[in-house]
Amino acid sequence: MQQLTSYISGVWAYGQGKERAIHHAVSGEALYQVCSDGLPLAESLDYARQHGGKALAVMTFQQRAQMMKAVAKHLLAHKESLYQISAETGATRGDGWVDIEGGIATLFAYAGLAGRELPDDTLWPEDELIPLSKQSQFAARHVITSRPGVALHINAFNFPCWGMLEKLAPTWLAGMPAIIKPATASAQLTQAMVKLIIESGLVPEGALQLICGGVGDIFEHLDYQDAVTFTGSAQTGQKLRSHPRLLQKSIAFTMEADSLNCCILGEDVTPEMPEFAIFIKEVVREMTTKAGQKCTAIRRVIVPAAQMDAVQQALLKRLGGVTVGDPAHPDVRMGALVNLEQRDDVQQKVDYLLRNGCEPLCGGSLSALQLTGNGAENGAFYPPTLLYCADPFTHQAVHGTEAFGPVATLMPYQNAEQAVELALLGQGSLAGSLVTADEQIAAKIIRATACAHGRMLILDRHAAVESTGHGSPLP
Template sequence: MQQLHSYLSGGWVFGQGQAREIHHAITGEPLYQVCSDGLPLAASLDYARNKGGRALAQMTFQQRAQMMKAVAKHLLAHKEALYEISYQTGATRSDGWVDIEGGIATLFAYAGMAGRELPDDTLWPEDEPIPLSKQAQFAARHVLTSRPGVALHINAFNFPCWGMLEKLAPTWLAGMPAIIKPATATAQLTQATVRLIIDSGLVPEGALQLVCGGIGDMFEHLDYQDAVTFTGSAQTGQHLRAHPRLLAKSIAFTMEADSLNCCVLGEDVTPQMPEFALFIKEVCREMTAKAGQKCTAIRRIIVPAKRVAEVQQALLQRLAGVTVGDPKLEQVRMGALVSREQRDDVQQKVEFLLHHGCEPLCGAALDKLELAGEGVQKGAFYPATLLYCADPFSHQAVHGTEAFGPVATLMPYQQTEQAIELALLGQGSLVGSLVTADEALATRFIRATACAHGRMLILDRHAATESTGHGSPLPVLMHGGPGRAGGGEELGGLRAVKHYMQRTAIQGSPAMLAAIGREWMRGATVIEDPVHPFRKYFEQLQLGESLLTARRTVTEADIVNFACLSGDHFYAHMDKIGAAESLFGERVAHGYFVVSAAAGLFVDPGVGPVIANYGMENLRFIEPVKIGDTLQVRLTCKKKIRKPQKTAEDRPHGVVVWDVQVLNQHQQAVALYSILTLVARQEGDMGPAR
């Protein structure tokens, strides 16, 4: 039997004590021994802070993103080895795809978001400057900086690969090292993934460590700059959250717990409508994917009382076609639970529900389970089990007891108000779904129940062709939920990165804030040079480099010509009488004419380092521009983002953000905005971006 080693302080180590065994979920044979007793767990925290943390903190967001992308590519190239180990946990190929390739895709997604949106710096200015004085010489802004701590991630058994990678992505982007503590039952897949990452040499030493087994007294050595995340049962999570050390040091703790997620069939849906078939398909998929071992799985099936018989018949018919057994067989659609202990726990929860208001419609009995494959009789298999609770308002167990396997309970409601009440009885869920074709019903339901859910899916025939489904957390969407679901947040795009950083409000003069944030702001010093800034390469441009243009007087012909060119004949521009009665009192120039005229003033037309206009942000029209007004523009280099070369053939470039102030003859701002340009670099990449 193999020993499943931990990776701590730069080496692979195994504990000295009573080892725990991991068994093959399909055959029942013992595979690995796990033990962390006697390992230097406290020392691993210091190693992470002093070694990995310092290395990550010196890397810019762009460098961290490139590192993560390289790790994702490496894992993708070795995914088949991970699939083989995933099979040991009872997963089918499609189950493993969600876990393995879904986790790798999350790394890619965060690397891409960072590459597009985060600075090539170690400090992240979170918002626009906030003026605090009349003369604009005292201002503030919020910035995010890396915390010199370590993130301890305690993960559940159901997604040993994705569960780790979806936390590592924002942790690493934030510049924080991580220690992973996977659930023992499936730790072999997490360990194999970590080994691939460590052996690749792509990650700084100390940025990733692994504990296979218990965490001993590690909580006693955490400090206020550290963070803890937990995914698993609500009971265990609440116990950890109340640890005296976490309370004493105000240590950040994020919890994502299993919840009794619901799927509701709208009153409007009949068996003849496409939405009915979508409902049946979604419920059955969520019951059987990963053998129901998903924190987002549908546990409560809420349907109109008048549709119970039809829904029951359709569900039973579809579930009867689910073949259970060896996941390597082509015909098998559902594998095993991760362990026989887990199977016994599910059986106990089902029996509890049967004694508290539920009755079995299918499954619920191990002795009647037929399995496909050879040598699988000792596996941790459990049948797809559909229960029925005729009175879900009287029997509260169905809203508080979760059988973490292929188990769900059908329950009726009379009107939509009752469906809302049943959805809320879950006391906080990760996700809820509503299947309906009625927009008014959907609006009423979502507005009443969104408070109890972290994510909500409204499914109809139009969304169905592209819907990612009830149970699929996405990198760009928040994953978490209130109450029973843990009250935490994960993913949600770059929001997740902020959980591992320190937000600080910085106050000072514009010049000071610009220097600290490495991002010029209005009111700070400008640098004027006879050479037009559009004639300079990316490296040559300095923050604060500014151009004050020539002037242009707006004429009636300008307004008429722009109206004819654009087709915009709005009365405030073209109707002298209508404009006189408007808030402007007379005809005014088109806002987009002002922007176009400004470009004509500041653009250098010759061939040069500027490759293209990349976009415009935060456009605001401040004052009207009238016939006879004279415009002038101040263009200032606000921010630079160096972009990596994807291939040697790509032209090296970066993004330059320019602050644009369009002024009138009274030096009043009439329009304020930023433009982004792609600007060529003089040299290609010689290594990671700095």
């Protein structure tokens, strides 16, 4: 097995201690060993501040944007090497496209925004002068500048490229160096992209470091100018958020965790309408892209009771055509989960939902799995699983339990007020969507649900032509 090294203080290094293996998601073969024990992680913070931070701080916003654009071009030119490694995580070519080229597009997008809107300076005036005296000789103005700290980004396994780049873009624009801690399960892909960036020479030394493995005691050495972001499970995030050092130094902490996203079919939509087909396609795409391993994936499918039978039949027919297996096989449309541990976790969550008011319509266990192609018997595959909850107001588990795989639950509503109530029971979601051809229904539902969603997508036959979809990782 290959040792997956970290990039710390300008050196590629490997730890000494307990190792963890990374397995091929399709074949089950052990590919890499990971260990960061004993690495000078605390020193990496000082290295970032003294080298990367100081270099970025003297660059103007325009120069940082130009740097990011150059990095994006370099990554795009070397994308095929990343696709090869992405296949190890169970991703299809389409899954990898969302992660790899979607992440690169995010760098381009932020660079473009900065190029158009930010000054060629290290200070960003937020507004015009605000008079504070009668003669306007005494005035105030708000400006934004860099902090002499480090951004520690702890990322999830499902987007090893995009998850890093969507955080690096605003971090570098802000003139701060970053230390990336990818999830171990797919760290090899993040490491490959970091290597491309480092070897390009386009980024100042110390502006980007990488920890493959655990973070050790690095939290103990964070200071008030630093920032921490976390993407992953709510349980782990809450534990990190309450770290004494973060509380003592009032260190900025941003968390993106479990999200029970919903998709609502409007009361106006009938099976004969184009919007009905759009809804079915959107739900199935979100269930199966990256094998359902997206923070924005649709988990709760909210449908008018009068259309439940038609929706159920249409979804089952389309899901029945989804081929699962080795992404290298030309007929495969859905790959594997990232590893066996994740597959087992999905099964446990599905079992819990089945014990708490849900029933299976398809999938729901490994016995329902049919694989396309040979040599995938040891892979971390899970069948597309559609559940049905007849009484989602009584059975609350469906609004608080996320099976992070190709799993979604159908639930009925009687009127728009109930649809809104069900959407809000998700207790705050990253993304929601509404498929309707009625502007009044759209206005009513969006006004009532926007407060609980980071993004709300409205789809009809016109918008669907150009829409990037419910769960697209937009910058």
